[in-house]
Amino acid sequence: MNNKFLIFIIISVGLICYSYSAGGKFIWDDNYFVVENTSIHTILNARSFFTDPSTLARGKLALENYRPLVTLSYAIDYSIWGLNPFGYHLTNVVFHLLNGILVFLLLKRSGGDEAACFAALLFVAHPVQTEAVSWISGRSNVLFAFFYLAALLSYIKFRGRDSNISHFMRKHAGFELIFDYTKISYIASIFLFTLALLSKEAAATLPLVIILFDVITPREAIGKRALRWAPYFVILSGYLFLRFSMLDKLFQRSFWGGSVFHTYLTIPKLITTYIGMLFWPSRLCVDRQMPLVKSFMDIDFLTGIIVLAVIIAIFAASFRRSRNTAFFTSWFLVTLTPFLNIFPINILIAERFLYLPSIGVFFLISLALFKLLGGIKKIFFSTVLLVMVILTLVTANRNLQWQDELTLFKSDVLAEPRNARLHNSLGVAYLYNGEPEEAEKEFNEALAIDGEFLFNYVNLGKLYFKLGRHDEAEDIVKRGLEIDRSDPELLNIMAVIYANRGNYEGAESLLRSIIKNDPKFFEAYLNLGRLLEESGSHDEALGFYMSSLAYFRPGYEQGSLWLRIAGVYELKNMKILADELYKFVIKKYPDERVLQYIAREMLER
Numbered sequence: 001m002n003n004k005f006l007i008f009i010i011i012s013v014g015l016i017c018y019s020y021s022a023g024g025k026f027i028w029d030d031n032y033f034v035v036e037n038t039s040i041h042t043i044l045n046a047r048s049f050f051t052d053p054s055t056l057a058r059g060k061l062a063l064e065n066y067r068p069l070v071t072l073s074y075a076i077d078y079s080i081w082g083l084n085p086f087g088y089h090l091t092n093v094v095f096h097l098l099n100g101i102l103v104f105l106l107l108k109r110s111g112g113d114e115a116a117c118f119a120a121l122l123f124v125a126h127p128v129q130t131e132a133v134s135w136i137s138g139r140s141n142v143l144f145a146f147f148y149l150a151a152l153l154s155y156i157k158f159r160g161r162d163s164n165i166s167h168f169m170r171k172h173a174g175f176e177l178i179f180d181y182t183k184i185s186y187i188a189s190i191f192l193f194t195l196a197l198l199s200k201e202a203a204a205t206l207p208l209v210i211i212l213f214d215v216i217t218p219r220e221a222i223g224k225r226a227l228r229w230a231p232y233f234v235i236l237s238g239y240l241f242l243r244f245s246m247l248d249k250l251f252q253r254s255f256w257g258g259s260v261f262h263t264y265l266t267i268p269k270l271i272t273t274y275i276g277m278l279f280w281p282s283r284l285c286v287d288r289q290m291p292l293v294k295s296f297m298d299i300d301f302l303t304g305i306i307v308l309a310v311i312i313a314i315f316a317a318s319f320r321r322s323r324n325t326a327f328f329t330s331w332f333l334v335t336l337t338p339f340l341n342i343f344p345i346n347i348l349i350a351e352r353f354l355y356l357p358s359i360g361v362f363f364l365i366s367l368a369l370f371k372l373l374g375g376i377k378k379i380f381f382s383t384v385l386l387v388m389v390i391l392t393l394v395t396a397n398r399n400l401q402w403q404d405e406l407t408l409f410k411s412d413v414l415a416e417p418r419n420a421r422l423h424n425s426l427g428v429a430y431l432y433n434g435e436p437e438e439a440e441k442e443f444n445e446a447l448a449i450d451g452e453f454l455f456n457y458v459n460l461g462k463l464y465f466k467l468g469r470h471d472e473a474e475d476i477v478k479r480g481l482e483i484d485r486s487d488p489e490l491l492n493i494m495a496v497i498y499a500n501r502g503n504y505e506g507a508e509s510l511l512r513s514i515i516k517n518d519p520k521f522f523e524a525y526l527n528l529g530r531l532l533e534e535s536g537s538h539d540e541a542l543g544f545y546m547s548s549l550a551y552f553r554p555g556y557e558q559g560s561l562w563l564r565i566a567g568v569y570e571l572k573n574m575k576i577l578a579d580e581l582y583k584f585v586i587k588k589y590p591d592e593r594v595l596q597y598i599a600r601e602m603l604e605r
Contacts, residue, residue: 006113006116009117009121010100010101010121010124011101013124014097015097016392017124017125017391017392018093018133018134019396021092021134021402022086024085024089024134024404025085026085026088026136027135027137027408028135028137028425029061029137030085030088030135032059033056033070033074034136034137037058037071038555038591039055039056040071040077040078041078042075042591043072043076045075046075049071049072049075050068053247056071063247064247064252064346065140065252066243067198070139070143073091073143074088074139077091085136092133092139095142096133097124099142099145100120100121102150103123103149103362105153106152106156107119107359107366110324110363112370114370115370116363116366118369118370119363119365119367122358122362122366122387123358123362125388126391126395127394128284128351130399131284132355134398135286138352140199140200141356142355144196144197147192147195147196147199148192148203150192151188151189151192154185154186154192155186155189155210155213158183158185158186186228190235193232193235194235194239197235202335202356204239204240205337206232207229207236208334209331209334210229210232212330213327214228214229216326216327217323251344252345253345255344256292256344257294262292262293263344264342265292265293265294266290266293266301267341268301268303268304268305269290269301269303269304270290271307271308271340275361277354283415284412284415285415285416286409286412287419287421288348288349288350288351288416289416289419289420289421311332311333324367325364328364329364331359331360331363332357332361335357369384404429405428406433409422409429421453423442423443423445423446424443424459426442427440427442427446430442436463443460452483454483454487454490457477457479457480458489458490461477461480461493464476465493465500470497470501486517488514488521488524492510492511492521492524495508495510495514495524496527499527504531507531508528508531508532511524511527511531515528519551522552522557522560525544529541529548532544538572542568545564546565549562556592556595559589559592560595562581562585563582563598563599566578566579566581566582566585566599579602579603582599585599586600586603
């Protein structure tokens with residue numbers, strides 16, 4: 001078939017699947033990466049995205065990952081769309097469609113046009129990809145995959161060229177060319193690999209995929225091939241050094257369950273679960289929970305080992321007979337490796353982690369179906385059509401569920417009714433929607449499911465205090481502190497309760513202990529400053545606010561402290577100086593809408 005026609009089909013199916021995503025709102029982590037991240041309000045901050053991790057997101061998420069190109073893409077979106085989520089969704093969908101085309105171009109070299117097109121359609125239309133595409137914060141997945149696939153295709157193009165062409169051109173042109181143009185694809189591959197790493201750390205698997213490709217399709221001596229691999233590992237080493245320098249840590253968290261043993265026993269279960277998602281994508285969920293495996297005799301561990309043994313057996317059996325099968329069997333495991341918690345990450349399991357690994361499985365499914373039914377074209381195309389209609393409907397429906405937080409968490413709670421985190425998230429969504437009674441039900445349901453989940457206590461404590469039920473707020477906070485006596489959120493709520501009851505000494509002691517243990521916990525600074533103001537210690541409050549400025553980068557936190565300083569000057573009847581500070585905030589923080597509103601209101605009083 002004509003390649004342009006097949007690409008048109010891939011794009012058309014992708015647009016049908018994700019047409020609903022354009023109307024989606026900012027959801028969950030989008031607030032930290034986009035809505036509240038004022039660093040993206042000007043592309044002039046582009047350099048700081050690479051040198052200052054605090055610009056990558058608002059709050060603690062800024063120090064979780066080093067993905068400057070993702071933040072740069074948000075800044076470009078902001079320059080065009082402002083905070084209209086349509087533009088951000090559009091960017092995600094465009095990259096997803098481009099990735100579908102790259103998948104087709106990659107696979108057509110191995111399985112022919114029909115099989116490659118079907119695999120690309122599976123990639124574009126499979127509902128498990130929705131989290132990576134419809135969630136604006138899933139941008140890192142579609143972006144790094146684009147550079148990753150482009151880098152691999154460039155390397156394969158370089159491998160497929162005849163180096164004698166360059167020699168012939170130089171010989172007969174009568175002079176030595178300064179640059180060997182047959183190497184452009186190789187240089188492009190290394191450059192694209194660098195961009196992939198700066199989009200997501202999972203791109204680190206590309207050198208292994210390239211080695212597998214070279215080993216499975218040998219043409220030259222191992223030594224010559226190793227020289228070609230070396231630049232990728234140099235780039236990777238430099239990236240890892242840079243990432244560590246920026247984040248000052250190798251792992252995102254400690255091992256799950258506090259045990260490397262339990263974490264590693266769970267890996268086979270993760271692999272089988274991920275495979276299950278691809279073959280039966282029902283009950284999709286944005287925040288999945290998975291019990292850890294704690295014994296060699298656990299049925300999930302044994303099942304996982306059997307599945308892993310089958311995968312290895314398929315690879316070994318196909319290594320000589322069907323090298324394409326061997327390559328894409330290994331592709332699934334190699335590209336999934338960064339998400340298996342060999343090096344612990346904050347998420348145990350997530351659908352978006354399948355975005356790149358799924359390509360291997362989709363190709364094997366497509367190749368098997370084509371070999372089974374390829375001789376009977378009508379049956380093959382009828383089967384493909386039926387599968388695509390089903391997947392497109394499911395994916396389109398999943399996109400409807402991703403329209404806003406309330407809709408998403410309602411649907412996901414139905415998929416996982418015993419998931420405490422989902423009930424907690426649904427409670428927060430109800431709270432923002434102005435439904436405190438429904439929020440309380442969800443928080444209590446989360447607490448009944450998991451009494452160890454601290455966010456339940458924090459959110460219930462805040463809700464009860466907001467509703468004026470201070471005794472209940474104190475009780476729930478005390479229960480949370482029995483689990484973790486140093487949790488800053490809980491201690492902060494308790495300090496507010498103390499202050500409300502006139503126990504200023506107890507409140508001040510708690511707030512100072514929070515700041516000592518967690519110097520970046522901003523709420524404690526504001527609450528302690530207000531406490532000093534209310535107790536009449538204006539000079540002490542002023543000194544405290546001034547000294548606190550050094551702990552926060554320019555932005556909402558610093559601007560809020562300047563507003564409080566201005567407020568203290570007003571209390572000291574120094575209105576002229578206070579007004580100058582309000583003007584300073586307006587000029588210094590033009591992108592902070594809340595600060596702008598407050599400062600202008602204070603000036604116009």
